[in-house]
Amino acid sequence: MGKFMNAIVVEDLTKRFGNFTAVDHVNFTVEQGELFGFLGPNGAGKTTTVRMITGLIKPDAGRASIMGHDVEKDGLNAKQVTGVLPETSNAYIDLSAWQNLMLMGKLYGLEKMERQSRAEDLLKRFDLYEKKDVAVKGFSKGMKQRLQICMALISEPQVLIMDEPTSGLDVQSSRLIRSMVADLNTKGVTFLLTTHNMEEANQLCSRIAIINKGKVVAIDRPEVLKRRIESLHSVEVSFNKDVPQGDLSALQGIESVEKMGDKFRLYAEEPARAISTLVDYTRSKKVEIVSLATISPTLEDVFVAYTEGR
């Protein structure tokens, strides 16, 4: 068990609710220092997987370990090295932010000085210090979420497991959290995070697993995944006046057209040819092209391709 030990190992993890299989033989490993993204549509089984890894619920089959500690047999040690941000948990609303953090610090066995100095740093960093003695009842959603992140960080864990850390937050709070994630990751903290925000996953994650209907359908680096679906080229174009969508889809070499606000997204096998027919069309109709860009597949395209039963 040296430096290159995997931080999280998930083998054949399976969970059934009645006769519905929510998580179906999921396998993946997260190396130490990696920032691993777990993506999937609503109900795909992300939270259920995370809850098994964090020891909240028992798998029906398979196993998981964190830093070499089996989450079932050696659960306390696995939890000791892990910080968790559950999807739906709450801080104690009758306690203050400070009291919540002190409680978490004690539950992780931190010394008083350590607890206090870390809590102070975290609260300042997450812009909650002024409100540290206010009962959490009076916090906004974003403040509560930031507090919960502080609670996950107080033990300075080697592994952080976060289920949708930025969902429902404003731009500032999301940025704050993303920069914290990136920052800790450069310091060597391993992350497993779920998100519905493709841009976030694209920016942050070094590797991604896409889960659909309980099964992992793709695992790789974001750029590799994008290259894999490159047959789907597209061109984004906007005009100086309205153009009927039907005209565009009728053009040769264009397979489908999507209207996106004042722009159109044209899908084509050969984007270069599509552009030349497009230019011919605009000349004949006396329409000007305002903007034109070829778009390589985004993570969102990858996601859609893998989760819409391709």
Added chain:
Amino acid sequence: MSGSQLSRALAIAEKDIRIYYLKGPVLIYGILFPMFLFLAFFLGRGMSVDFLISGLISMTLFFTATAVSPVILPWEGSMRTLERLISAPVSIPAILLGDALASFIFGIIISTVPIAFGLVVGVRVFSPVVLVAAILLSAFCASYLGMLFSTPPTNVPSNIMMITNLVKFPLVFISGVFIPIEQMPPWGRTISLFSPLTYMTDLMRYSIQGNSYHPILLDFAAIAIFTVIFMALAMFIHIRNMPKRL
């Protein structure tokens, strides 16, 4: 349980006291409720004050130590704070111990109210040592009984409250609180053997009146056995049911 888990249990107890026990309604309920029950049954029945006070102490202790502990876990399940707690490196027995400790401390503190009341109306304590030992052991036993009440995997605190009261109230009537065991019919005496409150009340009687129905060592032993059973059952069932709560 390891020392580190023990100190984490204390952190949980501290949290419980802050959140659940220092609320006015809980305190008032813990004191007023047994008082009312007591007055309703005793006014004008010509029992001795010593008998009354010893019953009141054991009943108050029993009611307060089982008042909040049964609803902590369902409440935390529904408020989604339990998820956070279980994600932390603290074992389920340590969580139960923390909740039970809070309830233990609460029971002990509140039991001073009927004791003080008794002293004011002129009751003399025959054996302070037995009184203190009995209060400590009884509070611990009742606290774990409270934890046992919370084992059904529901997150609706009122459901648990109902179950709790369905058990607690009948116990009061078969445990020699209102009617001395000696005056019960034989079947009543047999049933009373199965109630931990019987032995608690008997010890209070001894502490104050100087005589008891059972030998006091048997009372202590019986409460200790009940405690072990309640602890073991509460741990076993909570460990099994916890995932259903999350």
